[in-house]
Amino acid sequence: MSVPFLDLKTQYNQIKDEIGTELAEVLDTCYYVLGPKVAAFEKKFAEIAGTKYCIAVSSGTAAVHLMIWASDLQPGSGIIVPPNTFTASAEGIVLAGHVPVFVDVDKNTLNLSPEKVESFLESCSSSGKPVDPKTGAEIKGILAVDLYGQPAALPELEKISERYGLLLFEDACQSVNASRNGRPAGSFGTAAAFSFYPGKNLGAFGEGGAVTTNSEDIAGRVRTLRDHGSREKYLYDFIGHNYRMSAFQGAVLGVKSAYISQWNDRRREAANRYKELLSGLPLDLPAEEGDVRHVYHLYATHTPKRDELRKHLGEMSVASGLHYPLPLHTQKAYSYLGYKEGDFPVSEWNSASNLTLPMFPDITEEQQLTVAEAVKMYFSK
Ligand SMILES: Cc1ncc(COP(=O)(O)O)c(C=O)c1O
Known part of the structure; x- marks a missing residue:
């Protein structure tokens, strides 16, 4: 699937x-x-x-x-x-x-x-x-x-x-x-x-x-x-x-x-399901702050093995994204401002290790299980 x-x-x-x-x-x-x-x-x-x-x-x-x-x-x-x-x-x-x-x-x-x-x-x-x-x-x-x-x-x-x-x-x-x-x-x-x-x-x-x-x-x-x-x-x-x-x-x-609130509720349910399915793996899951309603536009995970995991998911026909692969201070468009690599370690770490997984209100339990199985298969190799 x-x-x-x-x-x-x-x-x-x-x-x-x-x-x-x-x-x-x-x-x-x-x-x-x-x-x-x-x-x-x-x-x-x-x-x-x-x-x-x-x-x-x-x-x-x-x-x-x-x-x-x-x-x-x-x-x-x-x-x-x-x-x-x-x-x-x-x-x-x-x-x-x-x-x-x-x-x-x-x-x-x-x-x-x-x-x-x-x-x-x-x-x-x-x-x-x-x-x-x-x-x-x-x-x-x-x-x-x-x-x-x-x-x-x-x-x-x-x-x-x-x-x-x-x-x-x-x-x-x-x-x-x-x-x-x-x-x-x-x-x-x-x-x-x-x-x-x-x-x-x-x-x-x-x-x-x-x-x-x-x-x-x-x-x-x-x-x-x-x-x-x-x-x-x-x-x-x-x-x-x-x-x-x-x-x-x-x-x-x-x-x-009229539907946005219920669609976001479904995203939150899907995020909870990912949390259950993916916990215990060497993959950082998104942190939701206590006083916040996070609406999971993107479900961002982190691993130093990001590139290999992404390749593996692609081979298993599971789509994923990078948000974002290069922080703005190292982009050519902003080079005139005079920043260099190393200036913002957390943003750089995020760019090197983030992997966003499929997330939308209608994602099914079966689809999420498929994603989780593919991730688990990679980490069990
Ligand atoms: C954080 C952020 N700011 C601004 C924009 C720009 O929005 P648009 O693509 O509608 O121009 C986007 C969307 O891509 C975004 O994610």
Whole structure:
């Protein structure tokens, strides 16, 4: 039996009729961009993220860019970000005219470590203001990533941000409907970014994203910037972009948002099953913090034998992934910042040893048993 990394078809078959009705309405009204379907989804998603405002946009990358752009920081500001993330987290900082300042993650959660952020800020604040020693950029923000479906240590990062007068941004692209201390992912800090790329927990049928915030000011600016800086058709207050969401995606996401909590519950059940099936092997399983609802966008394991295990799984027709094979500070795109290998040992360890296993709400017990048998066979060799 082969096991896919992700199965979108089974999920689609369960909601096919509802989706069909919604898409037909878009076709009937010919309202293809933004419009009532997107507005209705924004309302539902603000409830999921526990914020006053949600602005739907064209991708998660657009959302990261927009939330920082809308915050009106002095150009060239430093923003702390983990190197252990998808490129769009740091890319959004650069697109908004700022400087990524990498700080390593916690070994247990693989999310930004508040202790490391704090000691870094202490070490570079001799002039009274934190200044990045690598680039000379004055640090004005922190962008925490809720990696793999687990919210970062946001309450601690909020306190640090307050102490240093920084803005806190949340990249919640992997964590729709996760929570920490009962607070939903997307409700922390100045603003948060979400991705609805098809493979995400809440996936569109194409590209999509959203910014959530409690700030009326940021919400207004994001809304305007996503549509060419225009509040009224053909009248432009400032230079913006075309980051509008398609009505088809709004319609799909409107249907799917009603299911996200139960789909995430099923991911959590699957994670528990993996824990039972894989315990006792020389394979580190994901650590779930006590005060957190982890929604397992990705089920990330670790072993120094990662490459051989991945090869073996491939031979057994079990799909697996690498998230991520190279940390951002060692990528060519960020070489201008002056980092080198060895700067962030935990992120580097993660890249060398992580292996993500098949995970989706409809994964069956039989599929998980197949994965576990294949992993066990490798370690018994
Ligand atoms: C952590 C993180 N940030 C940002 C993004 C960018 O989202 P998108 O692919 O929708 O542009 C993604 C998704 O790939 C992500 O995982």
